Amino acid sequence: MRLFGARIALLALLVLAYSLAFQGARGLFTTDEGRYSAVALNMLDSGDFVTPKLSHDVAHFSKPPLTYWAIAASVAVFGANEWAIRLPNALAFALTVWLCFAIGRRLDPARAAWAALIYASMALPYLGAHWLSTDTLLTLFETLAALGFIAALLDGGRPLRQAALLWAALGLAFLTKGPPGLLGIAALTIAASTCPPLRPRLGRLGARWGWLLWLAIAAPWFVVLIVQQPDLLGYFLQDEVAARVLSDKHGRSPGVIGLISVYLPTLLLGSLPWGVRAIGALRRPWPGLSGLRNEPGLWLPLLWLLLPLLVFFLAQSRMPLYLLPLWVPLALLIARTMPPGPPTLSRGGWALLGLWLALLIASRGFAAQAPMHTDDRELARVLRAQGADAAELVFVEDSPRFGLRLYLGANIERARINAATSRYEQGLADLLAEPPQCRTFIVKPRSEHHLQVAAARLGRPMRTLGAGTGRFHWYRAQGDTCP
Numbered sequence: 494m495r496l497f498g499a500r501i502a503l504l505a506l507l508v509l510a511y512s513l514a515f516q517g518a519r520g521l522f523t524t525d526e527g528r529y530s531a532v533a534l535n536m537l538d539s540g541d542f543v544t545p546k547l548s549h550d551v552a553h554f555s556k557p558p559l560t561y562w563a564i565a566a567s568v569a570v571f572g573a574n575e576w577a578i579r580l581p582n583a584l585a586f587a588l589t590v591w592l593c594f595a596i597g598r599r600l601d602p603a604r605a606a607w608a609a610l611i612y613a614s615m616a617l618p619y620l621g622a623h624w625l626s627t628d629t630l631l632t633l634f635e636t637l638a639a640l641g642f643i644a645a646l647l648d649g650g651r652p653l654r655q656a657a658l659l660w661a662a663l664g665l666a667f668l669t670k671g672p673p674g675l676l677g678i679a680a681l682t683i684a685a686s687t688c689p690p691l692r693p694r695l696g697r698l699g700a701r702w703g704w705l706l707w708l709a710i711a712a713p714w715f716v717v718l719i720v721q722q723p724d725l726l727g728y729f730l731q732d733e734v735a736a737r738v739l740s741d742k743h744g745r746s747p748g749v750i751g752l753i754s755v756y757l758p759t760l761l762l763g764s765l766p767w768g769v770r771a772i773g774a775l776r777r778p779w780p781g782l783s784g785l786r787n788e789p790g791l792w793l794p795l796l797w798l799l800l801p802l803l804v805f806f807l808a809q810s811r812m813p814l815y816l817l818p819l820w821v822p823l824a825l826l827i828a829r830t831m832p833p834g835p836p837t838l839s840r841g842g843w844a845l846l847g848l849w850l851a852l853l854i855a856s857r858g859f860a861a862q863a864p865m866h867t868d869d870r871e872l873a874r875v876l877r878a879q880g881a882d883a884a885e886l887v888f889v890e891d892s893p894r895f896g897l898r899l900y901l902g903a904n905i906e907r908a909r910i911n912a913a914t915s916r917y918e919q920g921l922a923d924l925l926a927e928p929p930q931c932r933t934f935i936v937k938p939r940s941e942h943h944l945q946v947a948a949a950r951l952g953r954p955m956r957t958l959g960a961g962t963g964r965f966h967w968y969r970a971q972g973d974t975c976p
Contacts, residue, residue, distance in 0.1 A: 667710075
């Protein structure tokens with residue numbers, strides 16, 4: 494028993510080390526990583542953990558706050574650096590690996606270790622954990638909710654603790670990404686309702702009281718904001734739910750072309766190196782529908798995978814990491830194609846798997862060394878070298894590089910030369926009407942002439958700062974100075 498515990502502890506340490514490899518080596522990439530980190534840093538500086546803000550003046554409500562809170566907590570403990578900012582994702586990935594094992598023990602005990610190994614070594618979960626987003630944390634909480642759901646139905650004894658785990662984790666999933674956090678449990682509920690061995694046990698899920706626990710966790714942040722700003726209710730329902738599902742408003746790969754170009758490569762490449770086994774399994778004889786429905790170990794993960802996948806296919810806002818929570822049921826299904834017992838491969842098979850894991854780890858190191866125009870750390874270095882860093886950095890007619898908030902401690906703004914067109918930007922006239930301050934305007938070559946003309950017309954002509962780069966030039970308005 495003591496030897497078994499030592500082995501489990503060693504495996505846990507190996508998974509954690511694997512998760513943390515090159516954690517802080519790469520700079521923050523625009524736009525997602527900069528945005529999430531800037532909001533978290535602004536929360537720490539202001540002490541306001543209710544209203545997410547991209548800058549001093551611009552609130553950002555596109556996601557619930559749990560990811561920001563996790564990053565802020567990590568930075569408060571470990572300091573403002575890339576390692577701390579990515580730590581919540583690394584821990585979430587490692588915990589999800591072990592949750593795969595825990596769920597596998599209940600659905601297919603002989604192959605539980607296979608499920609954990611397959612999830613840990615597939616490309617999308619590992620590489621996605623190194624990219625700052627809500628999706629890795631969402632996957633953790635959705636998987637934790639699934640464990641509570643499955644344990645409540647399949648474990649013996651009183652299911653109160655398992656049901657409480659289900660509803661609490663479901664609340665955390667909603668507080669991470671809103672309605673998408675409910676998809677996995679919705680699919681599992683449909684699966685259990687149509688599975689004759691499980692249907693009589695649905696009362697074990699504690700639905701009569703569980704929704705109150707879910708509400709206590711998921712609702713307060715939304716209620717506080719909507720009471721403060723009633724128009725946010727329409728924003729959440731229209732912009733963040735209806736528009737993402739039914740329209741191309743957010744410009745994230747809508748239509749059939751978007752479906753094929755985003756999700757097909759994600760499914761094929763993101764499931765490497767095990768996805769080939771899944772394709773091979775499709776050629777094998779499958780039990781009929783009645784047989785599937787009577788086999789919980791197959792029916793539950795199958796619908797857990799397919800029903801949300803159908804929703805993502807139909808929704809008109811698509812990004813590769815949206816599919817990440819589905820890699821857990823995918824790993825469970827692929828594990829069923831493996832021989833029972835602890836993972837066993839030929840010597841060549843273990844060598845190939847080791848090489849694959851080394852490639853995954855090395856890809857993180859390569860991303861840290863390869864020159865990338867999206868690297869905000871490199872942009873910060875150039876700004877400093879050319880004396881263009883400032884207390885406020887204004888990106889004119891371009892997406893702001895919010896990662897500079899970490900590297901330069903600057904307030905990051907977005908400006909339109911003419912009037913602002915959204916809540917996330919200001920008009921140039923409004924900015925130049927403010928008292929002089931330490932501020933740099935960052936503009937791409939295509940817009941710099943228009944900036945100079947508009948600033949001169951407003952009585953605050955611009956002067957250049959340094960040589961700039963091929964992508965950006967920097968300017969400072971007359972009257973603005975920096976110590």
